[in-house]
Amino acid sequence: MTDTLRTLIFDQSSCRAHLVHLSKAWQQVVNNNDYPRPVQKVLGELVAASTMLSASLKFEGSLIIQIQGDGPIRLLVAECNSRLGLRATVKLAEDAKIPENADFKDLVNATGKGICAIILDPRNRLPGQAPYQGIVPLAGTSVADSLEAYMHSSEQLETRLILNSDHNTAAGLMLQQMPQHGGVVSSKAFDADGWDRLTALINTLQTEEHLSTETDELAKRLFWEEDPDGLAERQAHFECTCSREKVGKMLVTLGQAELDDALSENPTVEIQCDFCNANYSFTRADCNALFTESPDNEGSQDPLPPTLH
The missing domain is CATH 3.55.30.10 (Hsp33 domain)
Structure with a gap:
């Protein structure tokens, strides 16, 4: 086995x-x-x-x-x-x-x-x-x-x-x-x-x-x-736990200005998972929707600095 x-x-x-x-x-x-x-x-x-x-x-x-x-x-x-x-x-x-x-x-x-x-x-x-x-x-x-x-x-x-x-x-x-x-x-x-x-x-x-x-x-x-x-x-x-929703929350943390800069050079924002190689593509409309939908990001807060032993 x-x-x-x-x-x-x-x-x-x-x-x-x-x-x-x-x-x-x-x-x-x-x-x-x-x-x-x-x-x-x-x-x-x-x-x-x-x-x-x-x-x-x-x-x-x-x-x-x-x-x-x-x-x-x-x-x-x-x-x-x-x-x-x-x-x-x-x-x-x-x-x-x-x-x-x-x-x-x-x-x-x-x-x-x-x-x-x-x-x-x-x-x-x-x-x-x-x-x-x-x-x-x-x-x-x-x-x-x-x-x-x-x-x-x-x-x-x-x-x-x-x-x-x-x-x-x-x-x-x-x-x-x-x-x-x-x-x-x-x-x-x-x-x-x-x-x-x-x-x-x-x-x-x-x-x-x-x-x-x-x-x-x-x-x-x-x-x-x-x-x-x-x-x-x-x-x-x-088992990879990546998802389009999680990638969307990550993009929100970058801020709309940074996404707008990226979209001024390319028609889409492309994100590839480092673990499973899944690709997530976001158009300008997709990115705008991330901010207009007011997603709840409470579960994705940055961790505190590590404890040093």
């Missing part, structure tokens, strides 16, 4: 693991844009990570990971909602040249000024309510290193991430040590060595095995002696 997310609970060790294996959903992301292979690899790892992190959402809405870079990649975005609908995009520097052997640091943290932000965006935000944003400097030499540092700094959760991707598959495994207080009291004795043992087990995972093995089989291979409790598998899918 493809595009699956599997969650395991290691009660005695107070640990949780998420495993994800994306093929069809990831290939839709790949097919929407012709990214160089090193860029594609980094984006696939981010997509796998966003899918696993979104599994813990306690509200209807989305989790968005943004990496702002100072190399050939200016911006990486991976979004996954509470239904496991995912999408992703990359913005490259103008005239960017990507060597075949470029790694994460070369691409986004060439001078050490890259940052990682995670945004939690409830679907039904109240007027004036901004999404939660946390931001930390990029750390280490990979997507996994940077997200592990984020979780340690922002969420105070020990986290081990293994991320791999190629043209066909994006795969991830995330192990987290959960707080031992609160919740249901376990009838099993606490295993103080559990975290170290589980970390050692997942560190045996090789790239080829990770990309070619479905989540159910991989869980059996890695944890067959651990007897974890498994939650129901969930299916991920590609």
Whole structure:
């Protein structure tokens, strides 16, 4: 079964693991844009990570990971909602040249000024309510290193991430040590060595095995002696939430004067979605209607500046 997310609970060790294996959903992301292979690899790892992190959402809405870079990649975005609908995009520097052997640091943290932000965006935000944003400097030499540092700094959760991707598959495994207080009291004795043992087990995972093995089989291979409790598998899918209405609201924020300037040079304003390549065309009459209809823009307010941890 493809595009699956599997969650395991290691009660005695107070640990949780998420495993994800994306093929069809990831290939839709790949097919929407012709990214160089090193860029594609980094984006696939981010997509796998966003899918696993979104599994813990306690509200209807989305989790968005943004990496702002100072190399050939200016911006990486991976979004996954509470239904496991995912999408992703990359913005490259103008005239960017990507060597075949470029790694994460070369691409986004060439001078050490890259940052990682995670945004939690409830679907039904109240007027004036901004999404939660946390931001930390990029750390280490990979997507996994940077997200592990984020979780340690922002969420105070020990986290081990293994991320791999190629043209066909994006795969991830995330192990987290959960707080031992609160919740249901376990009838099993606490295993103080559990975290170290589980970390050692997942560190045996090789790239080829990770990309070619479905989540159910991989869980059996890695944890067959651990007897974890498994939650129901969930299916991920590609899902872009762009719409003509949302694009119209965005155009209103530009102001009528700027739209008039654009329409003085071209008969229409053309907007293409960065995530799915859908094209939205607005004539002068369409643009005038956006302002005469007095649209309600309360749901599209700008977020507050991110919280720095």
